[in-house]
Amino acid sequence: MRSTRVVLADGVRAASIHVENGVIARIDDDRSNRGDLFDAGDLVILPGLVDTHVHVNEPGRTEWEGFDTATRAAAAGGVTTIVDMPLNSVPATTTVAALDEKRSAARGRCHVNVAFWGGVVPGNAPQLEPLVDAGVRGFKCFLVPSGVDEFQHVGEPELREAMPVLAGRGVPLLVHAESPETIVPPTRSTYEAYLASRPPEAEVEAIRMIIRLAREFGTRTHIVHVACAEAVEEISRAKLDRVPITAETCPHYLMFAGEEIAEGATEFKCAPPIRHSHHREALWSGLHSGALDLVATDHSPAPPALKCRGDFVRAWGGIASLEMSLAAVWTRSAESLALHYTEVALHDTAAALHDTAVALHDTAVALHDTAVARAFQASVCKITRWMCAAPAALAGLSRKGRIAAGCDADLLVFDPDAEWIVDPARLQQRHKLTPYAGRRLRGAVRTTFLRGVRVWDDGRLVREGAGRLE
Numbered sequence: 125m126r127s128t129r130v131v132l133a134d135g136v137r138a139a140s141i142h143v144e145n146g147v148i149a150r151i152d153d154d155r156s157n158r159g160d161l162f163d164a165g166d167l168v169i170l171p172g173l174v175d176t177h178v179h180v181n182e183p184g185r186t187e188w189e190g191f192d193t194a195t196r197a198a199a200a201g202g203v204t205t206i207v208d209m210p211l212n213s214v215p216a217t218t219t220v221a222a223l224d225e226k227r228s229a230a231r232g233r234c235h236v237n238v239a240f241w242g243g244v245v246p247g248n249a250p251q252l253e254p255l256v257d258a259g260v261r262g263f264k265c266f267l268v269p270s271g272v273d274e275f276q277h278v279g280e281p282e283l284r285e286a287m288p289v290l291a292g293r294g295v296p297l298l299v300h301a302e303s304p305e306t307i308v309p310p311t312r313s314t315y316e317a318y319l320a321s322r323p324p325e326a327e328v329e330a331i332r333m334i335i336r337l338a339r340e341f342g343t344r345t346h347i348v349h350v351a352c353a354e355a356v357e358e359i360s361r362a363k364l365d366r367v368p369i370t371a372e373t374c375p376h377y378l379m380f381a382g383e384e385i386a387e388g389a390t391e392f393k394c395a396p397p398i399r400h401s402h403h404r405e406a407l408w409s410g411l412h413s414g415a416l417d418l419v420a421t422d423h424s425p426a427p428p429a430l431k432c433r434g435d436f437v438r439a440w441g442g443i444a445s446l447e448m449s450l451a452a453v454w455t456r457s458a459e460s461l462a463l464h465y466t467e468v469a470l471h472d473t474a475a476a477l478h479d480t481a482v483a484l485h486d487t488a489v490a491l492h493d494t495a496v497a498r499a500f501q502a503s504v505c506k507i508t509r510w511m512c513a514a515p516a517a518l519a520g521l522s523r524k525g526r527i528a529a530g531c532d533a534d535l536l537v538f539d540p541d542a543e544w545i546v547d548p549a550r551l552q553q554r555h556k557l558t559p560y561a562g563r564r565l566r567g568a569v570r571t572t573f574l575r576g577v578r579v580w581d582d583g584r585l586v587r588e589g590a591g592r593l594e
Contacts, residue, residue, distance in 0.1 A: 125382040125535065125573075126155070127164035131171070131508045132527055136501055141169065143533040146575030150529050155223070160422065164281060164537045167570060170508055172204025172236075172534035173450060174515040174525050177298075177348060177372065177420035179442070180206070180238075184214025189425045189444070189554050195235040195591055196552040197423075197446040199580040202536035202569040204236050207519050210243030210264055211275035211464075212424075217253050218243040218275070220258045227593055234591030235579055236572075237518055237534070245276050249285045253293065261519040261594075264295040264348075267330050268304045268395075271441070277304070280333065287343040296344040296370075301330035301355075302396060310437050315385050318436040319397045321407065324352035327396055334361045338369050346372040346518060352407030353436055359416035370417040370518060370565050373407045375452040376443050377418070380404075380559065390431045390439035391559045394422070411510060419453055419507075419515035421445045428557045444553045448546060448560050450511065450538070454567035457503045464469035500540065521594060533576035544569035552585075 130139040132151065140154040174196065181188040198206055206322055208226070210217035217223050217240060244252070244261035252263065263286070266277040278286075283297075290297050306326040310317040329346055335358065338345040350356060350373045359371045377392060381401035387390045392398055410416040424442025432439040445452065516525030523532045546563045548556035572580035579587045 125162045125164065125169060127169045127537075128166050128191065129168045130527060131168065131504055136168070136504060141527060141533070141535070145301060145577035146514055146533055146577075147523075148346070148454040148527065148529055148531050148533050151527065155369045164571075167170055167519050168504060168538040168540055169527070170202070170504070170536050170538055171512040171525050171527050171531075172572065172574070173202050173511045173538055174205045174207075174519070175203045175421050175423070175446065175449070175511075176207040176418070176519050177374070177422045178206040178208055178446065179212055179422075179424045180208045180230075181212045181425070183225060185212050187427060187554075188212065191233040191238065192235075193552060193554040194423070194446065195233075195238065196585055197444070198236045199572050199585060200552045200569065201447040202450050202538065202572050203446055204534035204536070205516070205521060205524050206236060207239045207241055207261055207515075210241050211270055212272050214274055216243050216245070216272075217241065217255075217260070218245050218248045220254050223255060223258055223260065230593060232589055234593070235585060235588055236574060236591045237524075237594050238370070238591055239521065239594035244278055244282065244286045244297065245273060246278060246282055246586055249282075249289065249313050252286060252289045256293045260295075261521075262344075262346075263290060264298040264300070266300040267333075268300065268302045268307060270300070272509060280337070283337055287337055287341040287345075291343040294344070295520070296346050298346045298348050299330075300349070301333050301334055301347050303329035303333075304324040305329070308321050313435040313437045314387055315382070315389070315392070315436050318393065319382055319399065322395060323398050324354045324399070324403075327352050327355045328358055331358050334366055335359075335369060338362075339365070339367045342368060345369050348397060349374050349377070350407065350410070350416060351392075351403065352399055353403050356406050356410035356415050360410070360413065363415065371415070372418045372512075372515075373416050374412070374420060374421045374422045374443075374560065375445050375449045377407055378404060379452045379454050388434040389559070390433050390436055391561075392443070393431070393436055393439045393441045394424070394443050395441045408509045413507070417510070418518065419449070419510045420515060421449045425553055425555050428555055431557060443559060445558070445560065447551055447553065448558075448565065450507070450569060451544075451565040451567045452560070453511065454503065454540065455565050457507060504540070504550060533573060535573040535576075536569055537571040539568045539570055540566070542566070544568055
């Protein structure tokens with residue numbers, strides 16, 4: 125494969141990627157025209173995305189999603205590996221028997237690669253090491269009710285039992301970090317009432333407890349779906365203290381703002397909730413600073429009837445976005461970084477040339493163009509880290525998330541300039557209700573490769589069942 129823009133560890137440059145038996149054999153500047161050449165021209169070749177936060181819901185709730193439709197959506201979005209959460213399947217993945225049942229349901233039905241998280245629930249501590257031996261990549265727990273009876277939440281006593289075990293095996297604990305003591309029932313069915321019922325303090329108090337325990341036990345700990353500015357600050361301080369903690373946010377927190385959500389638009393409901401715009405900007409700052417490590421979708425679909433349109437109390441909370449995640453993050457990232465670099469360039473130019481208006485204008489125009497180029501390079505490299513390399517590292521998928529010799533040739537071809545409007549009818553996910561409906565996004569996945577073989581091309585799945593269970 126060849127492109128003038130390949131995202132490598134040292135930046136974006138022209139390169140040829142040689143693939144043998146599904147693995148990247150070498151990377152060079154070979155420009156020969158061979159019969160087996162895929163030439164992407166000026167389109168961007170990235171590593172396939174790795175999404176470590178996906179609720180497939182099979183077996184048991186296949187009417188919500190399922191491996192077939194979830195991995196179709198993933199392929200369409202350039203996601204070549206997903207890691208399935210232990211809920212909302214029935215049974216939940218809290219025993220080896222349940223993991224075996226889930227693998228049986230997935231086998232032969234996956235169009236991208238699939239790995240699995242186990243679950244920490246009250247009473248399953250004896251199952252944790254057997255689950256590691258059986259191949260789970262780590263464990264997920266909730267500190268508040270999960271919404272399904274078969275996956276109960278845990279508190280500090282259960283965490284004190286589980287965390288030393290996970291530390292000893294070197295696998296991460298993923299935490300839905302909200303404090304139940306701080307969450308209050310909404311007084312009305314409006315979005316503002318729902319937002320007030322799960323305040324930032326709920327995230328902060330839970331994260332403080334998790335930081336304290338991670339420091340005590342040395343357990344690799346990962347905070348999922350961070351949604352507020354205060355949480356970013358807590359995590360940043362913990363990292364400075366060398367606590368073994370990582371964190372993610374999600375495309376919907378980076379794309380939307382609470383004050384923009386219309387009353388009754390329950391397709392926006394998730395937990396923690398989408399907060400006001402100053403939190404969104406703090407999440408972007410957290411990604412740029414390294415306080416937040418990665419972006420994962422928390423792809424969590426449900427039948428439209430469960431969304432109870434108009435009632436934020438009764439509606440199921442969850443947003444499905446496997447297919448839109450890269451474009452959503454690219455849309456916002458390109459805008460924010462281009463603006464940032466332009467402002468820096470204009471400020472520097474104004475300081476140096478304040479007394480020469482013509483020179484200032486000409487230089488500012490030139491620097492604006494340079495700023496746009498810098499923004500592209502920075503955006504695409506950072507997104508590759510947030511959505512490819514960092515999630516692969518979290519899940520211990522050492523052959524994923526990078527374009528390098530010895531890695532699997534899971535790749536995507538991306539058109540960064542294409543614009544498209546999200547049409548729910550064209551989405552691959554089982555249920556089409558989405559907060560992205562009608563949104564204009566920038567950046568489109570043209571082709572997705574699994575081990576060097578095209579699985580998604582020109583808007584359609586071209587090879588079925590090519591995914592492996594990792």
